[in-house]
Amino acid sequence: MQTVICMKWGTRYGxxxxxxxxxxxxxxxxxxxxxxxxxxxxxxxDAHVQIEPIPxxxxxxxxxxxxxxxxxxxxxxxxxxxxxxxxxDLDLVITGNLDVxxxxxxxxxCVIENWTQKGQxxxxxxxxxxxxxxxxxxxxxxxxxxxxxxxxxxxxxxYISREIEDMVFWPQDWCVSFKHNLLPKWPFNFFVSPKLPPxxxxxxxxxxxxxxxxxxxxxPVKHWIKxxxxxxxxxxxxxxxx
Numbered sequence: 001m002q003t004v005i006c007m008k009w010g011t012r013y014g015x016x017x018x019x020x021x022x023x024x025x026x027x028x029x030x031x032x033x034x035x036x037x038x039x040x041x042x043x044x045x046d047a048h049v050q051i052e053p054i055p056x057x058x059x060x061x062x063x064x065x066x067x068x069x070x071x072x073x074x075x076x077x078x079x080x081x082x083x084x085x086x087x088x089d090l091d092l093v094i095t096g097n098l099d100v101x102x103x104x105x106x107x108x109x110c111v112i113e114n115w116t117q118k119g120q121x122x123x124x125x126x127x128x129x130x131x132x133x134x135x136x137x138x139x140x141x142x143x144x145x146x147x148x149x150x151x152x153x154x155x156x157x158x159y160i161s162r163e164i165e166d167m168v169f170w171p172q173d174w175c176v177s178f179k180h181n182l183l184p185k186w187p188f189n190f191f192v193s194p195k196l197p198p199x200x201x202x203x204x205x206x207x208x209x210x211x212x213x214x215x216x217x218x219x220p221v222k223h224w225i226k227x228x229x230x231x232x233x234x235x236x237x238x239x240x241x242x
Contacts, residue, residue: 015044096201
């Protein structure tokens with residue numbers, strides 16, 4: 001049984017995001033695969049998704065609802081998890097087979113090379129795979145001395161990237177950014193819809209627009225200057241895969 005995990009807290013992403021993620025996982029895997037959702041509110045989540053509470057983590061109140069909370073997934077033991085597990089954010093679309101993400105470099109921490117920091121050895125944690133229990137120091141250090149971590153690192157994915165020596169990146173065409181890789185450059189984004197490369201397996205929608213917004217060609221911006229360049233054409237393949 002392959003295991004994919006996700007986290008849901010707060011109100012930005014409702015249960016439909018978890019349910020869509022689970023449906024896509026089942027479509028895009030040939031081997032038996034389960035989704036385990038760590039959440040503070042399971043209402044509306046499909047019964048086929050395994051629900052677990054989010055582990056407590058020693059973070060200041062102003063950071064508890066930011067991506068730093070994802071460090072709770074490095075705790076051990078973690079629910080009934082063992083072996084290599086794949087973490088996926090909710091703000092992405094699965095567009096290709098995921099089985100290869102379990103076969104690639106087994107037993108190691110595999111992550112996206114951050115699209116905006118190429119060559120700096122920094123991972124983007126929208127999608128990563130790790131062996132449960134191997135890197136417990138990631139959680140233990142933030143739990144025991146959060147100040148030293150927060151004083152040293154601006155964001156959680158930089159902390160992880162610097163603390164894991166055997167990190168390896170996914171092949172670049174497997175996991176892409178909608179904004180940074182697929183959205184046509186200005187001014188072509190006003191006339192050309194984003195294309196989906198054939199080898200892509202995961203498309204991440206960090207920031208705005210979200211999946212549902214990009215699908216219909218909506219980029220929610222209020223300032224008139226940003227409206228002059230933040231634009232996306234309707235992108236039908238999003239709804240097809242999401």
